[in-house]
Amino acid sequence: MADEIVLDAYDLRPRVRMWEWHPGFAGGTIGPRVPIDFEFVLITQSAGYFVEGEEKTPLLAGDLYLLPPKVSHCLHWGKHGTGHCYIHFDFDLERKERFEGQPVRLAGARPFPLKLRVGMGSPAAKHMLRVAEATRARGPWHRLAWRAGLLELLAILAAGPLRPVHEGGRAGAGISKEQAVRELRVQRALSVLDERLADPQLAVKHLADAARLSEPHFRRLCREVTGRGPLEIMRLRRLRLARQLLLDPGMQVSEVARACGFGDPRYFARLFRRVEGLSPQEFRGSVLSGRNDS
Secondary structure, eight states: OOSOEEEOGGGOOOEEEEEEEEEEEOSEEEEEEOOSSEEEEEEEEOOEEEEETTEEEEOOTTEEEEEOTTOOEEEEEOTTOEEEEEEEEESOTTOOOOOSSOOEEETTSOOOOSEEEOOTTSHHHHHHHHHHHHTSSOOTTHHHHHHHHHHHHHHHHHHSOOOBOOTTOOGGGSSOHHHHHHHHHHHHHHHHHHHTTTOTTOOHHHHHHHHTSOHHHHHHHHHHHHSSOHHHHHHHHHHHHHHHHTTOTTSOHHHHHHHTTOSOHHHHHHHHHHHHSSOHHHHHHHHHHHHHHO
16 A cells, blocks of 8 residues: 555546535434545534544544545534534546555645644635535536535645644644634534524524624624624525525425525515525526426
8 A cells, every 4th residue: 555645636537426514413423434435524513523443533613534435433423413514525536546544645735634623714614615505406517516616625725734633632733722612602603593594583692692702702703713794604594595495396485485584585585696696486497497307
C-alpha cells in the first residue's frame, strides 16, 4: 500500500453519490461500518463521539471529517442527537490505485487531514451547506452541481490553512473552548428553529432565548458562527421545507405556505420567486416534469 495518494487536479474526475444535510438527527449509533467510498462529514450540531479503533474524539460543531474507504469507524450520537452534512464520493473512478486509508493530497498541496476543525463560519462549512441547500430538490442538474461543488470544496481545503483535530479533540485543535461554546449556543437556537418552522409567531427573540443571549448579542453571534443573520436563516430553512412540500401535488400552495410558517401566502410566493427565480407553481411543474421525463 502506498504511503499517500497524489491526485492531479487537472485530471480529477470525481463522482458524487450523495450530498445531504440533516439539521437534526436523533440519538443513536452509526456503525461500526466500513465504507466503500470517501465521505466528507461536517458536524453542524454537536452531541457525540467519533470512534476509530481505540481513538475516541468528541464531535464539535464545525468539525470536518474525511473518512476514507475500507477504514472501520463508528459515530455515536448523544440523546439530544446531532446535525451533520455529508458527501459520499470517489475522487476518480478511472484511477487504478486501491484506496485503503492512505493520506490523500492534490499535487502541490499538503495532505488532507482526516479530521479538521474548520468552524461553522468557515468557507468550507458554508460551501458544504450552500450546495446541500441548493440541491435539496433533485433535478436533472443536481449531480452536475454536486460535482462542481466537490471540486470547489477541494480547492477551498487545498488553499488551507488546515487545522487538524488533535487526539481527544482538545480546544487547541483550531478553535478555543469559548468558540466551541458560542457555536453550541447558536446550534441550540437553530434546533429550536427547526422544531418550530411551521409557527408563524416564531421570532428572533425566541431563538435568542434558546441560546440564553440577548437578542442583539445573538444576532451578532449567529452571523459570526454561520455567516448569516437569524432572519435570513429562518427564511432559507422555511424555503427549503417549502421545496420539499411542493413536491406533493396534493398540497395547495397556500397550504405549503402555512406549513412553512408563512402567514401570508402572497408574501411566500413573492419571496419564493425572488430566491428561486420561479413561482411555487412553476417550481413544482419543473421538478415534477423532470421526474416524469427521467
